[in-house]
Amino acid sequence: MFDDWMERYEYIIELGKSLPLIEDQYKKEENLIKGCQSQVWLHAEKQNGKIIFTADSDAILTKGIIAILIRTFSNQDPAEVMNADTSFVDEIGLKEHLSPTRANGLVSMIKQIKLYAIALQAN
Amino acid sequence: MNFDIYKIREDFPILSQQVNGKPLVYFDNGATAQKPKAVIDAEVKYYSEINANIHRGVHHLSQVATDAYEEARLKVQKHINAPNSFEILFTSGTTFGINLVANGFGQMLKPGDEVIVSHLEHHSNIVPWQFACERSGAVLKVIPMLQDGTLDMEAYDALLSERTRIVAVNHISNALGTINPVKSMIEKAHKVGAAVLIDGAQAVPHLKPDVQDLDCDFYVFSGHKICGPTGTGVLYGKEKWLNQLPPYQGGGEMIKEVTFEKTTYACLPHKFEAGTPNIAGGIVLGVAIDYLNAVGFDNIAAYERELLDYATERLSSLEGIEFYGTAGEKASVISFNFKGLHPYDVGAIIDKLGIAVRTGHHCAQPIMNFYGIPGTIRASFSFYNTKEEIDRMIEALKKAQQMLS
Numbered sequence: 001m002f003d004d005w006m007e008r009y010e011y012i013i014e015l016g017k018s019l020p021l022i023e024d025q026y027k028k029e030e031n032l033i034k035g036c037q038s039q040v041w042l043h044a045e046k047q048n049g050k051i052i053f054t055a056d057s058d059a060i061l062t063k064g065i066i067a068i069l070i071r072t073f074s075n076q077d078p079a080e081v082m083n084a085d086t087s088f089v090d091e092i093g094l095k096e097h098l099s100p101t102r103a104n105g106l107v108s109m110i111k112q113i114k115l116y117a118i119a120l121q122a123n
Numbered sequence: 124m125n126f127d128i129y130k131i132r133e134d135f136p137i138l139s140q141q142v143n144g145k146p147l148v149y150f151d152n153g154a155t156a157q158k159p160k161a162v163i164d165a166e167v168k169y170y171s172e173i174n175a176n177i178h179r180g181v182h183h184l185s186q187v188a189t190d191a192y193e194e195a196r197l198k199v200q201k202h203i204n205a206p207n208s209f210e211i212l213f214t215s216g217t218t219f220g221i222n223l224v225a226n227g228f229g230q231m232l233k234p235g236d237e238v239i240v241s242h243l244e245h246h247s248n249i250v251p252w253q254f255a256c257e258r259s260g261a262v263l264k265v266i267p268m269l270q271d272g273t274l275d276m277e278a279y280d281a282l283l284s285e286r287t288r289i290v291a292v293n294h295i296s297n298a299l300g301t302i303n304p305v306k307s308m309i310e311k312a313h314k315v316g317a318a319v320l321i322d323g324a325q326a327v328p329h330l331k332p333d334v335q336d337l338d339c340d341f342y343v344f345s346g347h348k349i350c351g352p353t354g355t356g357v358l359y360g361k362e363k364w365l366n367q368l369p370p371y372q373g374g375g376e377m378i379k380e381v382t383f384e385k386t387t388y389a390c391l392p393h394k395f396e397a398g399t400p401n402i403a404g405g406i407v408l409g410v411a412i413d414y415l416n417a418v419g420f421d422n423i424a425a426y427e428r429e430l431l432d433y434a435t436e437r438l439s440s441l442e443g444i445e446f447y448g449t450a451g452e453k454a455s456v457i458s459f460n461f462k463g464l465h466p467y468d469v470g471a472i473i474d475k476l477g478i479a480v481r482t483g484h485h486c487a488q489p490i491m492n493f494y495g496i497p498g499t500i501r502a503s504f505s506f507y508n509t510k511e512e513i514d515r516m517i518e519a520l521k522k523a524q525q526m527l528s
Contacts, residue, residue: 005143005475010526037467037483038497058497059465060527061472 008092012064019067020074022054033112036105038062044116051078051120053113065094066109073113081117086110126422132507134159134414145477148512153297153456153503154481156328156350158411165410166352169403177402178376178393192402195409196392202412203342204333205359209391212358212365213405217324218247220343220358221291223395224320225251227368228289234260239282239290239317242268242493243301246486248291248322261288268493272299272448279308287317289340294326298487298501299448300456302326306337313338318364324348328505329427329454331420340364346404351411355404358395365391372397423506427455430504434513441520447490447499455504458485461520464527466500472523478516 022031026043033040038059045052053074057063072088073081094106132138135157140147149157169191175184177192193208200208214220232238238252238261256263264282267275274292283290290312295302309319320341323332327344334342341364346355360368370377370388374397379387388394415423434457438444443462460466470482483498484491491498502516 006526009472009475013526038465059467061468062465 009061012068013060014064015067015071016057016060016063016065019056019063020054020070022056026054027056033105033108035108036062038105040066040105040109042066042109042112042116044113044120046078046120049077050075051081051117053116062105065106068092068094069109069113073117078117078121082114082121084114126419126426128426128507128509131418132509134161135507136160136163138507142477142479143475145475146515148478148508148515150502150504150508150512150516151479151481152328152348152505152508153325153485153501155347155353156505157507158350158352159414161414162350162352162407162411165407166403169406174403176399188402188406191406192400195406198409198412199357202331202416203357203359204335206335207362210359210362210365212360212392212395213400213408214343214356214358215354215401216345216347216356217322217343218251220341220356221248221320221322222251223358223371224341224343224360224368225255225291226371229255229258230369231367232256232259232261232288235286236261236288237264237282237284237286238262239264239266239279239287239292239312241266241274241292241303242489243272243274243296243299243303244291244293244487244489245297245322245324246488247324248293248320249489252291265489266292268490271450272296272301272490273450274301274303276304280311283311283315283317285315287312287315289318289320291320291322293322293324294332295323295329295454295456296448296487296490297325297456298485298490298499299450299458300453300503301448301450302452302454304452305339309337309339325454325456330424334359346408346411349408349411349415351408352401352404354401355408357408362391365395368395370394370397374398418506426506427504430508430510430513431455431457433510434502434504434516437513437517438520441517442524447494447496456501457503458499458501460496460499461524464524466498468527469500469520469523472526473516473519476515476519476522478519480516 022041022043027041031041031043038057040057040062042055053070055066137157173187175188177189196208196211200211240249240252242265266279269275294305305321312319318340321339323342323344327349340361342359344357347353377389377394377397379389445460447458466482481501
């Protein structure tokens with residue numbers, strides 16, 4: 001999609017602004033995603049059989065990244081989220097965010113999203 | 124001696140790399156240093172010409188390798204002015220060295236004994252002592268830090284008592300660059316009969332420690348931070364202490380006689396060098412020390428001072444800049460943030476422009492907690508960095524600020 005990293009990052013930053021924000025009551029320790037250099041809170045609920053995600057982060061780029069994930073995974077059947085293919089991350093040029101350094105939590109975010117889906121499917 | 128920065132840079136192959144299509148600006152020397160060709164070539168030469176196991180063989184190559192390894196030990200001894208070469212232990216790094224000492228103390232300490240560390244410590248000089256205290260029932264005390272990133276010396280005086288067994292403190296703080304007044308801290312500790320371990324990991328790239336002048340009981344550092352290979356390091360310990368400490372790792376080489384009834388241990392340094400060591404690493408660490416001494420530590424100190432002052436001046440002109448660690452005595456390390464911006468965001472963007480800094484807590488969470496921040500952006504300079512590189516970092520930072528506002 002974007003060749004230029006600057007355009008890509010500006011897009012991510014912009015997306016972050018439209019992130020469906022987590023309610024303050026859910027901004028707790030147990031909703032923090034581990035493995036991020038910044039703080040990322042993620043909350044999941046079932047509404048009408050679909051899984052709805054909300055989140056927040058204290059870093060702008062991370063906000064954008066979780067916004068991309070939420071756009072993709074929110075408002076879906078939990079089963080679809082559980083089995084979703086994550087190769088799109090590479091396609092939109094976020095491959096470097098997949099590397100297992102501690103700095104970014106993309107891998108952890110995806111893992112947490114899927115864990116929520118498993119849990120909510122069971123309910 | 125002439126200090127020609129451009130000529131020196133030619134010695135370092137990696138510095139001509141491009142990152143994300145931009146020339147690499149490597150300002151993460153606090154994490155690890157780059158290696159000159161002399162060091163890289165020495166590693167290749169070892170494996171091509173003299174590789175053999177040491178201290179064990181009777182054949183020619185094993186003799187040559189052993190001689191080279193022991194010669195490297197002498198180089199280290201000379202470099203830090205240790206009284207005896209058997210007081211120089213080769214290790215896999217600073218963390219290993221501290222664990223070796225803390226493990227020993229963990230076995231010797233009694234409930235009610237006290238261990239003092241400081242608020243400025245790297246996790247590697249905190250956690251091993253926590254283990255030791257848990258194991259022995261000793262109590263961990265912490266020298267508080269002050270807003271400017273120095274240690275509260277009055278509080279240190281108050282903490283010292285006849286219950287203090289050991290003080291473990293860094294020579295230079297990796298997160299903030301503060302140079303601690305270790306010589307006087309050691310004197311004071313000795314007055315109450317306590318030993319002192321100095322974590323010199325961040326110091327040895329910038330200065331030549333004199334362990335006799337400091338009179339420290341232990342001094343630890345890593346090879347990879349002084350342009351040597353990763354997986355190498357040194358633990359210097361006074362003979363009387365190394366003789367007191369129990370062995371850390373058991374196995375080959377550190378023994379005198381082995382039977383199933385009883386095993387006796389080798390003398391120093393071998394008592395603490397179990398198994399086959401990083402032979403190439405030790406030898407090449409010696410080459411790195413030679414290289415740095417050829418550049419000259421006076422030259423290094425003077426030039427790094429220039430870089431520090433220039434970077435501080437240029438950074439000061441940026442909107443919203445906040446510095447952490449503003450001690451009078453500092454090494455060429457600058458930790459900073461921009462008001463309202465997360466360090467990760469800034470670091471990720473300037474990386475795209477080829478600038479390598481470190482962001483986060485720098486393995487010093489207590490410092491970050493003190494300032495109430497998630498982390499900092501840390502630029503740490505070495506003698507092969509330039510003012511032009513600093514200028515490029517400033518431009519990149521401006522770009523990041525622009526994108527993030």
